Amino acid sequence: MTALLEIRDLHASVGDKPILKGISLTINPGEVHAIMGPNGSGKSTMSYVLAGRDGYEVTGGDILMNGVSMLEMEPDERARAGMFLAFQYPVELPGVGGMSFLRAAVNARHIEAGEDEVDQLGFVKLVRGKARDLGIDDAMLKRAVNVGFSGGEKKRYEILQMALLEPTMAVLDETDSGLDVDALRIVSEGVNLLRDPGRSMLVITHYQRLLDHIVPDYVHILAGGKIRKSGSKELALEVEESGYAGIDDAA
């Protein structure tokens, strides 16, 4: 079986500063992996490197999706190949209507696949259906993208995009940050609905509490730009009890 995502000895820098210092990770189809780590460990850098953000330079190693290297691919090409990043801080786009944004994203896939563009009325119906599951109302859908959304609304909107784009590899960057208990539950339920044998997820988080809701198959501890320890979901509980300090020492 080809791994859905294979990260091989990945080194990456921001500016001239090395942040990721040799990460190797294999994610098979349908698996949910969690990456936990203290602030500054390189968690967000890893999510941006996977999505292909400018300024995050890969200095060594490789990232393969379905056996194909993604390093030369632009962010939009990666996305259309099945990569999705749920942002820690979703970006406000004043003047960009929510519906036209969602439609442009879905259409980009259709166009690449040589299919017809989505029919406007059918699309509105589809979006409304998926939005309802996430507690997103019509008024929010009509607003400009993320403008005036609360922290929780922004995160739900990220998951709505994921539901519409149906990625094969979803990276959730600190999706729990800024969420209260109720919002955390709604977002997690939305994510769990999308668990699928053909879809893998990489859940990046500082805290264990998210992993009570989105239960991972594997947990990796990232510190100082390297994976220090990997294990089952129990590893997250260990971190919860003893903190990251002990893990660092163990490495």
Added chain:
Amino acid sequence: MPASMTLPDLASATANSGVRSSALANWQATGWPGPRVESWRFTKLALLEGKTFAPAHDFADQPAGAGMDAAESIGAHVLRFVNGVVDPSDIENAPEGVNISALAADEDAMSHLRQMVPPAHPVSDLSLAVMSAGIIIDIKGRVDMPLMLSFEGDGATTSAHPVVFVRLFEGSYLQLAEWHASTAGLSAPLTGIDIAAGARLEQVKVQTDGQATTHLAATGVTLGAGASIDGFSLSTGGRLARLETHVCFAGEGADCNLSAIYMGRGEQHQDITTYMDHAVPNCTSNQIIRGVLDDRSRGVYQGRVHVAPDAQKTDGQQMARALLLSRKAEVDAKPELEIYADDVVCAHGATVGELDATQLFYLTSRGIPKDVARAMLIEAFLIDTIETISNETLAAILRPVAQAWMAEQETL
């Protein structure tokens, strides 16, 4: 006399002893403004120096231009100008409430017009003197059918000098569209808009002249008590384009919205210059200006708001923002407030920026190709300006022009 525009056609104006001969004398004495004239510091007319243009004086029919299609889409009555000469057949059958007459025969009207249009502007003198067409459009009562002035033409050495004087009588209402799609060498429309007490004008101007055309428009607006204008210009055409508008608040309680979008690429030069003369109290002026500049294009916004000592309770706002899509594009913004009254609310601002890299990344991370993402962000930058147009009919003809510009952007 400057080397350019030494034309036999001007003989008729010279023979005249009235306003036009005085305008001609002025033009002959001053010519194109040189680099030391402050108001033309950012927009240099060097490429006109030494050029000889021949103004057209007879109507020559052509296949209908884009302005005609736009007029049809909104059911407008059209006045069609080819190289500045009006189609005589359009003068007839004007809708009810609209009366069209010859300007050249009306010395008083020309004298009035001359006082309204931007002083010391070469077109104010030159186009009045040459006057390829001179018409007065009088509006009485509420006119529901929009009026379209469609300007077409061609010829690298041809110049167009249409002079239009629109007079809205007390309490009247008009929707006016102006569409420029000419490839003539020089397009120099001179426009006077006199809005009497309580009258209202809703107006859009689309400037899509050819890539080699110099478009120099001089417009003067006078607002009587309680009069209002909602004006919007979209300028994407011309090698060099300057849309200069002077507004005089002559009666209290008048309201002026005058916004503009300019878009440039290649070597284009786009200039929006406005002057708000708040001469009386209790008037409002609001200007939103947005520019998008790519390649080596250049943009200029000069906006001056003058508030006279007596003009208390003036509300004058101007906000100019420019978006540079290329490192070689440039913009000069000069918003100015000259306030001599002490009880006013005035604000101005100008910003220049580029597309936000984080916003672009967010869009592309959703699979949206970079060129589409850029177009979405440019449209977003412009959209709130277009949304200020209160008249949906007029906004509808303008939006496709901006979208076409962005669609071209995607294919470049």
